[in-house]
Amino acid sequence: MIFCETRLKGAFIIELEPIADARGFFARTWCQxxxxxxxxxxxxxxxxxxxxKKKGTxxxxxxxxxxxxxxxxxxxxRGAIYDVIIDLRPDSLTFKQWLAVELTADNRRMLYIPEEFAHGFQTLEDDTEVFYQMSEFYHPECARGVRWDDEAFGIEWQGEIPIISENDRSYRPLTNLLGNR
Structure with missing residues (x-):
């Protein structure tokens, strides 16, 4: 695996190193x-x-x-996503900055997202599947979110967003959560 640190410290794009032959290839996707x-x-x-199911979700x-x-x-x-992360670490030099990476079934890239980063994605194709590995069990009492269209971040999404859950629409702007920083 090739680990490429992004401009948001602690976040990495991980590329596979396939070993190919006439059958196809073999590559490691995880190594502790x-x-x-x-x-x-x-x-x-x-x-x-x-x-x-649908592109634009x-x-x-x-x-x-x-x-x-x-x-x-x-x-x-399966398919393709525009994967977005936001640094929510108040003491970070990149606090409130976002990064987007296109992850596809074809490019096989992975994105490592550190703690205290918000994460979301927009599908670029119909019938897209996303696989997550999590360092912590889901705890609903600790689950949070910030608005996908919050001006504090200025995320540049890829075209129209026709499908978003009511829960994700209900998140408040960052300034309501952290104050003006």
């Missing part, structure tokens, strides 16, 4: 030692899958607070 060597969470307790921007803050590894296993 390699993750730990890069200072990343290397213990995952839960895996999730998200199936999305938006899910996010979600995170969990302490004591159950979670790191995630996200990969698109």
């Amino acid at each position: 030692r390699e993750f730990a060597a890069h200072g990343l969470k290397s213990r995952f307790v839960q895996c999730n899958i998200s199936y999305n 938006l899910r996010g921007m979600h995170y969990q607070i302490a004591p159950h803050a979670e790191a995630k590894v996200v990969r698109c296993t």
Whole structure:
């Protein structure tokens, strides 16, 4: 695996290193030692899958607070997504900055998302599946979100967003959660 740190410290794009032959290829998608060597969470307790019927579906921007803050590894296993993360660490030099990465079944990239980052995505194709590895169990009392269209972030989504849940629409702007920082 090739770990490429992004401009948001602690977030990594992870590329596979396929070993190919006439049959196809083989590649490692997870190695506890390699993750730990890069200072990343290397213990995952839960895996999730998200199936999305329609292009333009938006899910996010979600995170969990302490004591159950979670790191995630996200990969698109079918279709394509515009994957977005936001640094919500108040003491970070990149606080409130966002980053987007296109994850597709074809490029097989993964995104490592540290604790205290909000995460969401927009589907770029119909019938898209997303696979998550989580460092923490889901705790509904710690589940939070920020608005996907909050001006505090200025995320540039890819075209129209026809499908978003009422729950995700109900998130408040960041300034209501953290005050003016």
